[in-house]
Amino acid sequence: MKITNRIISILIVLLMLFNTGTVFAATDSLSYEAGYEAGYDYGYDRKDNDTKLSANDAYFDKYKDSKAHRALKNKIDDYKESEFKNGFIDGYMDAYDEKGNANQEIDYPTDLGKAMGAIKGAKDYQSGKDSDWRAAIPGSTNISKMFELDKQSSSYRGTFIKEFTTAFNEGYVEAYDMAAYDPTLVTLEQSFMDGEDVGVIVGAAYGAKDFYAGKELDFKRDLPSRNEITEQYSLNNDELDYEDGFISGFVSAYEESYNQAYREANMNDGLNKAISAIIPISGGTAVTEDKRFTVDVPSGTYYHDVNLSIITSFDVREAGYSNLIKASDSYTIQLSNSSGNIGEGKSIELSFEYYGDKFKGGIYRKDGSNWLYIPTDVEDGKMSAKINPKILNSSGTTFSAFVDDNTAAFRDIRGHWANNEIDAYVRRGVISGYSDNTFKPDSNITRAEFLTLLSRVYNWNVNANPGSSTVFKDAGTFGYYSNVINYATYHNYISGYGDGNFKPGNLISYAEVEIIMNRVLYYQSLRWIDVANNMLYDKKARSNSFNSMNNKITRAEVIYMLYNITEND
Incomplete structure (x- = not known):
């Protein structure tokens, strides 16, 4: 049956090409063909099922918006939903009825008449003509020439033309009406479902919110007005039919979801x-x-x-x-x-x-x-x-x-080996990035910056210490870092240089970090080589400390070390 339908479709198009010079794509579009294939496969899988599922239900309930449907839509240029649906239903019915109709004789006059009527009906609508199947049907002489009926008996010829005419009428009217009304039907169905999807989410949020705020159940309290829904979901530029359908679906789903969320919150409260x-x-x-x-x-x-x-x-x-x-x-x-x-x-x-x-x-x-x-x-x-x-x-x-x-999302830590640890400390408010929306994870870190980071991780009270950083010759350059340097030197976590300067802007080495961390973590010891080995094993990142402990540590390495120390403590 599937092959026969294709032969008939090809025959009709060829006949029309030869007789009118025009080919119409009402039922021969890529959307229709893809729909026919999908419907036929689905119907073939179900044809031995005792419970017959109607073609319409099969399309809307089981196939529409499925993964397979979306994949086909993305592959077809100039995809048309109505044509896909028509093809799906035709293919489904053909596959489902194939077994029962295998031994039946094909009714060529009816099949040909209905197919040609469908083509003419769709074409007349698309051309802006009024529905008039009588004006569209070929005359008896042309029908006889198209199908070589002069080789048949006069009785057969008369019956063929009569049945062809009846079927042409039916196919023409169906196709004309479908072309006129199906897009609106699809729009209304889709808009209502879209509105429902949004209404469910918004209604649930307000239902739970009202209960916990101690308010009585009343879904109308925060229900957006028509104008608010239109503006919030950008419906102004869409068709009025879509806007009406969306709002109807939204309000219906909002009420149901609001009531359900309110009552669930009531049941769960205090438990x-x-x-x-x-x-x-x-x-x-x-x-x-x-x-x-x-x-x-x-x-x-x-x-x-x-x-x-x-x-x-x-x-x-x-x-x-x-x-x-x-x-x-x-x-x-x-x-x-x-x-x-x-x-x-x-x-x-x-x-x-x-x-x-x-x-x-x-x-x-x-x-x-x-x-x-x-x-x-x-x-x-x-x-x-x-x-x-x-x-x-x-x-x-x-x-x-x-x-x-x-x-915040720093563009230079995406995919970085220390991304997770950096993101954790950013969200905890321990660290921040630069004004250009970068973090510079592989840049080195200064002595003063390292101490500031320690003060935030370990909650140092840097504003309450008797020590004084003014003992250093370069104390006038400390600025923002004065208190944290004062705190760290007072607790002997770090010291200055032999020339009497602290040099807060000097980059800090792996060796210095190891010494400072063992003073801060007085109840436990830290070996930087263990941190470096963990980086290599867990993150596949090789530290420059393997070359020399006097090399300078990076911002990412410091964050990785501190995060793992505090989380595994």
Whole structure:
């Protein structure tokens, strides 16, 4: 049947070319052909199914806007949705009915008449003519010549022309009406769905917001007006039919989503839900009841089975998040590790359900009253981060997802080996970049800049010290760095040079950094060679310290060192 239809289509086009000198593409366009192929394949797969799915339902419910549909749309130049749909339905019906019609005789007069009528009907509409199938149909003499009916009996010829005429009428009217009304139908359907998609998101946000603000349920309270929706979603330049459909879909979905979000917030308010799981030495996964937070522990992380609990806090209405926007509930992990041992080099992965901005979203760990950003990977529907198992204990460690609208994107750290560590310290407010939107990760760092960074990481109170930096000959050049130099020299973290100068602008070496860090970290020792080896192993980045410890350290290396010291502490 599929091959027969193609032969008939080719025959009609050729006949029209020979007789009128014009070829019309009403049913022979690339969009139609692609739709026919897709519909035929889908119908063929379903034809043995006991429950028949109508062609229209197959197109709208199972195929439209699918991955395969979008892929075809992108491949076809001058893609037309209405033609694709017509082809899909024709192909689907042909494939579905092929088995039942395999032994039936082909009704050439009807098939040819309807196909030619469809071509003429579409052409007349596109040419601006009124619908008039009688004016469009060839005369009986021309029909006889086109199909060589003079070789048939007069009885056969009369029957053929009669059936051809009836089918031509039907095909012409259907094609004319479809060309006239189908674009509007497609526009209305698409606009309504687009409006629904937006309305669901906005309605849910306002529903939860109103509940936590202590307001009564009333979806109309913040429902945008027609003009506001039109302006906010740039509908002014679109067709009026699309605007009407979008607004109708938006309002309908907004109300339903608002009510649902308000009632869910009401159900969850004031509740803390907890789940517990035994994580064996072979590893395991713990998932919260809402399925929105997952803890994945790899094998060998612990030397004995551990008990892991996750407490969910519905705290989105709490304040005190500074510039951060809450993107999840908070989850507190409590872990009981009786042996106290942890596998070296192991990391635990945390995952949040997330659909927001990929760059601005991230996972944060609560540290006192602050939230500290953790390097986060964001995909569609998920954000994840690796943490050191050492930070989990029986007292509980709390994590949450946030969106930071103020986060900066430095163009020269994208793809850099220390990108994650630099991004973490930028989001935590420890470091900043330059005015040209760069960070210069591979530039060296001065003695004064290094001390300033230490003061921010370790929260030095540089404004309350009895020492004085004026003992140095070059104290007049310290400027902004006076207090931090005063603090560091007072605590003997660093000293000046033998000539009585401090030289704050001198670039600092790996050897100097090692000495200073061992004084700052008086309760533990640090060997720079260990940091350099970790960089080489974890990041595939070779430090210039391998050539000489007197070489100068880079900004990226300092950030990498400090981040790993503080996170693994």
